[in-house]
Each structure stands twice: as structure tokens, then as C-alpha cells.
Amino acid sequence: MDDSMRNMGGNMMGNGHMSHNEVVSLNDSTGENELKIPSMLERDNEEEVAYTVRAQIGKTEIFDGIETNTYGYNGTFLGPMLRLDKGDTVKIKAINELDENTTFHWHGLEVAADADGGPHDVIKPGEEKIIEFKVEQEAATLWFHPHPEGKTSEQVYNGLAGLIYIEDDNSKSLGLPTDYGKNDIPLIFQDKTFDDKKQLNYRAAMNDDGTIGDTLLINGTLNPKLTVNKEKVRLRLLNGSNARNFTFKLNTGNSFVQIATDGGFLNAPVTLNEITLTPSERAEIVVDFAELNTANDLALINEDGSILLPFDVSGQNGETEEIQKELNDFALTSEEKSLPVTKEIELFGMMEMVTINGKKFDPERIDFTQEQGVTEVWEIYNKKDMMGGMIHPFHIHGTQFKIISRDGEEPAENEQGWKDSIAVHPGERVKIAIQFNHKGVYMFHCHILEHEDNGMMGQIEVK
Ligand code: C2O
Ligand code: CU
Structure with missing residues (x-):
């Protein structure tokens, strides 16, 4: 096998044995729709760090004027962002309002196995469970999704996925962009295939190596664009696809810096021209829109050049603090x-x-x-x-x-x-x-x- 195949990974389509090297490319984003930002989940009460998360069935207008049957957490598609602080003792009431079993898995969270929501932790339709844990790990971007045996892929595909932000003293003191939805932007990348009725027909879309779709959704937004100020913008990238790998770069060839991996900050920012994320990997990157030539159309693109997210740099000049040289004290001894x-x-x-x-x-x-x-x-x-x-x-x-x-x-x-x-x-x-x-x-x-x-x-x- 040559290197070009080695890199294709999840880009392979396997409807039959001979089709591994068939690449389903993503359609370009035409940038018509402003990127949706997941809401921040509100606490159930003032006294404790308690939340309610419901897995629900719904209908979502992904395409203008058309209802697509979807799943979501506390809504019809995807879920809210759960913001936690290191040290918090968290209580989550997880409710299954689907008509099938599900679980609530906190991907990347350091918790006891009985709070982890793996396939043994099934919540039946109409039932609920209180999940408790203490946040003991450092600041990071994690996510949550279902994990029922044999059904994870279909439930995630239908829309069950949400973000978890953990913050700590370090993340709050680094002077990084933290204005949620303005210069601290979550980006959940998912490729989907819609049938001719614009439904997420998982069975039809599935092939043996996974569902490789032709339609990109970012935070559930079709043809997204992101309007930003001329400032440093932090992008929290999550490859939330079932099977597709993404290699992110700027269409201008400019570099950006990566500041965090799946589970925390890097010790120092790393300058990159591109970054590959396979399913479930996260990276936080910072793009400095004050430095980029905005006379050109700017966009985040995929390895093959397809446009993932056009940027509209129409805003004013923002506050642009330098990114600190020391972000963390990670050590492999x-x-x-x-x-x-x-x-x-x-x-x-x-x-x-x-x-x-x-x-x-x-x-x-x-x-x-x-x-x-x-x-x-x-x-x-x-x-x-x-x-x-x-x-x-x-x-x-x-x-x-x-x-x-x-x-x-x-x-x-x-x-x-x-x-x-x-x-x-x-x-x-x-x-x-x-x-x-x-x-x-x-x-x-x-x-x-x-x-x-x-x-x-x-x-x-x-x-
Ligand atoms: Cu075993 Cu993201 O999951
Ligand atoms: Cu595999």
C-alpha cells in the first residue's frame, strides 16, 4: 500500500470489497448560513452544580423549509455545551426520552466507571439516572455522546453529541480568547448523507467502514460561515464524524497555532500549517485574523481543498493579547x-x-x-x-x-x-x-x- 492510501483512512467507502479507495468528497460550504453556536447549558438551581440532560427525538430544519428527523440533547439536534470547573462536584440527571435504549458517555472525562456511560450503563426509554462525579482534571475540551452496544454510531449520526468545556485557574489566567461564541468558538465537524427527502437515513448511508457523507455540518449548520473580528480567535475543533478524517488548513496557506490537545493545553503553542483529526480527536487552535490579509476570501479548508468554513472578517479590530509562551506543565518523565x-x-x-x-x-x-x-x-x-x-x-x-x-x-x-x-x-x-x-x-x-x-x-x- 502506498502513502496516498495510508492517508485516506476514514475516506474509504466500503460498499463491497473492491471499493476501499473510493473517496466521497465533501461539498464545498457556500457560506450562506451563520454558524450556530451551541447554547451553554444552564444549571438546574443556584445551590449546586446540577444539570439535566435529556436525549430527545425531534425535527430539525437543516435545509430551508424541510424537516429532518433527528436526535438531540435538550433540543432537536446535537446538544448544549456543558461548562464545568475543575473541582466541581457535578450532578447530572440524564433522561432518556428516545424510544430505544441509550447511555450518556462523557468522552475524555476522568470518572469512575459507573459514571462513564459505557455500554453497560443502559438507560431505558422513559427512564432516568443521576450521574455524579468530581472534575479532577485540568482545562480541556471534551464531549459527550451515547454508547449503547451496537447502536453508538446510529445515535451519534442522528444527532446525539455535545461539548464539555472544563476550565481551571490556569485556563482563566492565560489571557486566551474566552468570549464564548465570539472569539472562543466550538466547531463540531460531522459529515452526513441525506436521502432525497433530506432525511438522515443511517441504514442507507452506512457502509462497512462507516458512514462517509458528502454533506458537511458544523455545529449542525449546513453551508456555514463564521463572522469574526480582526483579532485572535480560538477554534475548538472536534471531529465528531462517525468515520471521516479531516485535515484542516487555511486556504491562504497561512499558519495558525495549536494550543491544546484532547485533554489539555500543550506546554507551548505549536505553529502549524495543517492539522489532521481522526474521529473523536480534538484540538484547540488560534487563528490571528488581525494578521491575515482579509482582502482575500478566507476559509478553513480540508486536505482536498474543499471549503469547510468560510470566514467573514467584517468586525472591528479586537483586543489581541499575545499568546503566552508557557501554557502548561505537561511532562512525560x-x-x-x-x-x-x-x-x-x-x-x-x-x-x-x-x-x-x-x-x-x-x-x-x-x-x-x-x-x-x-x-x-x-x-x-x-x-x-x-x-x-x-x-x-x-x-x-x-x-x-x-x-x-x-x-x-x-x-x-x-x-x-x-x-x-x-x-x-x-x-x-x-x-x-x-x-x-x-x-x-x-x-x-x-x-x-x-x-x-x-x-x-x-x-x-x-x-
Ligand atoms: Cu467509547 Cu467517544 O467513546
Ligand atoms: Cu477502526
Whole structure:
């Protein structure tokens, strides 16, 4: 397999065995609609950090004058942003108003397994559950989505996904853009396929390696554009697609800086011309619109040049504080680097033939145990098949980990930060240092959601 295929990862379409290299391209955004910003979820009362999150069925006007049947949290499509502070003790009343089972999974949150919302944590239609946890991790952009066994992909596809912002003293003192919706912008990227009635027909859209759509929605907005001031704007990118990888860049070729990974700030801003995110990965980047030549049409584009998000830089000059050189004190210690590999994970296959360590998911399956609070080194190996294989975005529940190496090499500067999901390329071996601060049974799986639902998922018990 050559390198051009290696990069296609989730761009493959698998309706039949010979179609892996068929690329479904995304239509350009025509920029007609101002980007929707998810509302910030309000507390249930003043006294405690208590929230209510309902999984609901609804109808959403994604296309003018047409109602699309969708799912949403506290609304008809996607969900509100849940803003938490480090140190908060949080109580969430999770209500299932769907007509099927669901779960509430907090992706990237360090919580006890019984609050994690994995496939064992089913809430039946009409039922509810109080979920409690304490926020003990640093500032980061996380997200939440359902995780019922075999049904994650369809429920996310239909619209169940929301953001979690964790803030802490550090994030508040760095002078970064924090004006939500103005210069601190969440961007949930999802590709969808609509049928001729403009419905999200999951079964029809699905193929074996996932749903690769031709229509981009950002925060549920069709043909979005973003109006910004001439200032530094922080974009919190989430690849919320079921299977598609995105490589983000500016159409002018200008650089931007990345300031955060999945689970927290990088130690220092990293200047990039492009960034690739596989499903469920996040990155926070800062684009300085005061520095860019706005005589040209500016847009965020994908690797193939398709326009994802045109910018309308019509606003005034804003306050533009310099980004500080020191953002965090993330460290991979030499001790962690020298630990032996104690857990080996082999990712294999494509389409329905996906396995972890040669097996498919089964709720009884416990692959490993690990002691609470003890760091171990896992090696994740993406074994090629006869077709060459594909990128598997590997995710572990309940914690954040550190990348030690990729094929023995130090990870790129912008991967030297907390991660909960990692793109593992065909043939690659990735070593990570990982510790769990809570007990219970946690999932690890491929975040191509169709792979997860097809059983590319194992479990670890933390004792
Ligand atoms: Cu984002 Cu197991 O999930
Ligand atoms: Cu996979």
C-alpha cells in the first residue's frame, strides 16, 4: 500500500470489497448560513452544580423549509455545551426520552466507571439516572455522546453529541480568547448523507467502514460561515464524524497555532500549517485574523481543498493579547519512558472484520486488569491486512494518556500533551503511558463508530 492510501483512512467507502479507495468528497460550504453556536447549558438551581440532560427525538430544519428527523440533547439536534470547573462536584440527571435504549458517555472525562456511560450503563426509554462525579482534571475540551452496544454510531449520526468545556485557574489566567461564541468558538465537524427527502437515513448511508457523507455540518449548520473580528480567535475543533478524517488548513496557506490537545493545553503553542483529526480527536487552535490579509476570501479548508468554513472578517479590530509562551506543565518523565510494555493491543481489519487482539466485543470480555493509580505502558499495534489496512482512531475511556513514541520516534510536538484518542496508522506501533485514577471496567475501542459497533472494542478492569 502506498502513502496516498495510508492517508485516506476514514475516506474509504466500503460498499463491497473492491471499493476501499473510493473517496466521497465533501461539498464545498457556500457560506450562506451563520454558524450556530451551541447554547451553554444552564444549571438546574443556584445551590449546586446540577444539570439535566435529556436525549430527545425531534425535527430539525437543516435545509430551508424541510424537516429532518433527528436526535438531540435538550433540543432537536446535537446538544448544549456543558461548562464545568475543575473541582466541581457535578450532578447530572440524564433522561432518556428516545424510544430505544441509550447511555450518556462523557468522552475524555476522568470518572469512575459507573459514571462513564459505557455500554453497560443502559438507560431505558422513559427512564432516568443521576450521574455524579468530581472534575479532577485540568482545562480541556471534551464531549459527550451515547454508547449503547451496537447502536453508538446510529445515535451519534442522528444527532446525539455535545461539548464539555472544563476550565481551571490556569485556563482563566492565560489571557486566551474566552468570549464564548465570539472569539472562543466550538466547531463540531460531522459529515452526513441525506436521502432525497433530506432525511438522515443511517441504514442507507452506512457502509462497512462507516458512514462517509458528502454533506458537511458544523455545529449542525449546513453551508456555514463564521463572522469574526480582526483579532485572535480560538477554534475548538472536534471531529465528531462517525468515520471521516479531516485535515484542516487555511486556504491562504497561512499558519495558525495549536494550543491544546484532547485533554489539555500543550506546554507551548505549536505553529502549524495543517492539522489532521481522526474521529473523536480534538484540538484547540488560534487563528490571528488581525494578521491575515482579509482582502482575500478566507476559509478553513480540508486536505482536498474543499471549503469547510468560510470566514467573514467584517468586525472591528479586537483586543489581541499575545499568546503566552508557557501554557502548561505537561511532562512525560524518563521513568515513564523506561517502563516496559505491559499491555499489548492489536488492532486489525476493516469493514465488519474488525477485531482487537483477535476478538470482537462481548460484554463479559475483560482483556486486562490494571491497578488504580499505577502507570503502565501500553503498546498499540495496527496490523496491516492484505489490502494494507487503514487508520484506526484508538480511544480509551476514563482517563487521559501520554504518547511515548510512534514506531520508536518521539511524537510530534503537537502530540506532546494529554490524549484520549490517537490515530494509529497501518503497520504502526504506538507506545503510551497510562494511569487510571478511578476503578471499574472501562472500554477501549476504535472510534470509527461503525468499527466500535462491529465489535472493535475491549475492556480493562481497574482495581
Ligand atoms: Cu467517544 Cu467509547 O467513546
Ligand atoms: Cu477502526
